[in-house]
Amino acid sequence: MAEQFIELNNPKFDTVVIILDASESAEKDRSTIVEFAKKIFQKTPADVEKRLYFLSNPQEYDIEKFEENIAKWLKQNSKNGSFITPILSEIKNAKIVIIGSGIIYDLEDWTTSEISKKIIFVKISESMRGDLKIGTEIDRDSFDGQLSNLHNRILSVKIGGNGFVPYYWDNPDYSIPYEGDIVLEASKSKNFSVRIVAFGENIKASITKVEGTENISLIATIKPDLFDSIHLIENYGKKWEKLENDEETTFRKHISSGKTVCPKCGNTISGALKCNNNSVHGSLLGRPIYESLKKIKGFIIFKDGPDGVYYKQYTSNIVKIGNGTVAINKRSKAVISRYDHQSKKWVEHEDLPTYFPLAEGYYVSFV
Amino acid sequence: MSHSSDTTIRVTLDEKTHFPLVTIKDIGTLTLWPITKIQFEMYISQVNQYGDTWYDEILKCNPRVSYQQVTKKNYEQLFISGLFIEEVHSFSKWFGQGFRILTVDEYTKIYRLMESQPSITAPPNDMSYPAKKIWGKMREFSKNSQIKFSLMQDGLIEYVSSRESFEGRGAPRSNILPNALNPLTDPVKKIKSEDRLNYLGFRLIRGIRHE
Secondary structure, three states: OOEEEEEEOOOOOOOEEEEEOOOHHHHHHHHHHHHHHHHHHHHOOOOOOEEEEEOOEEEEEOHHHHHHHHHHHHHHOOOOOOOOHHHHOOOOOOEEEEEEOOOOOOHHHHOOOOHHHHEEEEEOOOOOOOOOOOOEEEEHHHHHHHHHHOOOOEEEEEEEEEEEEEEEEOOOOOEOOOOOOOOEEEEOOOOOOEEEEEEEEEEEEEEEEOOOEEEEEOOEEOOHHHHOHHHHHHHOOOOOEEOOHHHHHHHHHHHHHOOEEOOOOOOEEOOOOEEOOHHHHOOOOOEEOOHHHOOOOOEEEEEEEOOEEEEEEEOOOEEEEEOOEEEEEOOOOEEEEEEEOOOOEEEEEEEOOOOEEEEOOEEEEEO | OOEEOOOOEEEEEOOOOOOEEEEEOOOEEEEOOOOEHHHHHHHHHHHOOOOHHHHHHHHHHOOOOOOOOOOOOOHHHHEOOOOOHHHHHHHHHHHOOOOEEEEHHHHHHHHHHHHHOOOOOOOOOOOOHHHHHHHHHHHHHHOOOHHHHOOOEOOOEEEEEEOOEEEEEOEOOOOOOOOOOOOOOOOEOOOOOOOOOOOEEOOEEEEOOOO
């Protein structure tokens, strides 16, 4: 199975075009129009491009100068009528928010256009679209609730492909579900960018936005360094931490003999990283034999070196443990999965042993 | 960009709105059709002089129809009408240097010429999108009649200048003006300066002396 390095770079938000109605039909609603415009400027994420226009006028206005100039701009545009063509003729692809009141005369000319589907009319008092079925109309009372949807934000991203098994990704907002097909998914992230090292082919990202889903093929590159587990562990992710001296002893004894003794109760422990002498420790889940790892869940990498034993959490839920072989976090345990060339599928096998050797001195464990 | 359908008539585009103009040898260059609402709206949106209240009054007398939805029954609504003569003059200045309403003499000559012309078949390539759509619709509605295609027949009454004054000429359909008029002999004389007449539109010409 091929290995790939894939990047999803800053999936783009649509530009938000804000069009204010300064016409006579909206004159009585000007203060609300200005207030709503400010809310959009403030609440739309900084990485979303915002452009400001006034109805009937194709000239773009500088949002940075809004506060000090808005009164003048409204006056400049008050007798230009209510027309959308001068602006829509200039815009290729954007989310368009029109805040105003009263009929836009030439709207019917745009009913068959693609861009008309991306218009949101924020109706302050009278409808701007009348009976036309074009875009979406929201009224002033529902404006605040709809504010986060105005820029067609990304709701979720799912990444998958043929034989897709990612074994490293750098954005902790992404995870794989414990059940079902392996996909890498994220929602409610402020930044959906991610770099992934994975087995698999034909890898795609499905980006679901408030309106519509975009499917993009991700360009994969071959980076042999990253396909080496030890290189990946050494150079990426969290920093190494050192085990306490008594934990070092426990670790080395456990590795060499397959057994160790619980430092608290003296109970003999063989195939686990915890003592299950629940009557003594008072916990149904057992007591970790390494105090240092108490707060960690998931995969741990150990490195036994001349100056001590180090550990680091492996933040992804899948670890590459060999060619075409991975360990997958199944919430309560980790299982080994191997790629079967005949069926062209990943097949789950035995549970991951307590310490699985990755290379000389390197082990992966699951807690 | 120009297009020839006949040695006498050449089709070009105006610089402001990219709608078709016809150049007629020894007469001048005029708008192929009466000025449309689309063209007038471009003007309104650029000059900050008119506004919604004014345009509502205009549309009350002749409602707007979109070029996307226009039919043979209502195509007159594509064209602006009901303007006062001063408003027509203001538009003319904006439209381009030297443009004005036709004189009676020019109107008569052009009308006769259009009656005898074969229809112009192909529009200029770089015409605006609305103009292309209107071209297609008017071609369909007028069949092969050039005078109907140009709206000199079955169009509106149009402002023309007559000495120091102005009058109306045209041969609209009966749904626009019930009493049939001969555009060559029957002018509409009683045009009150305070009335917005739904049948009264205009086209513009740049006469040969200007060129």
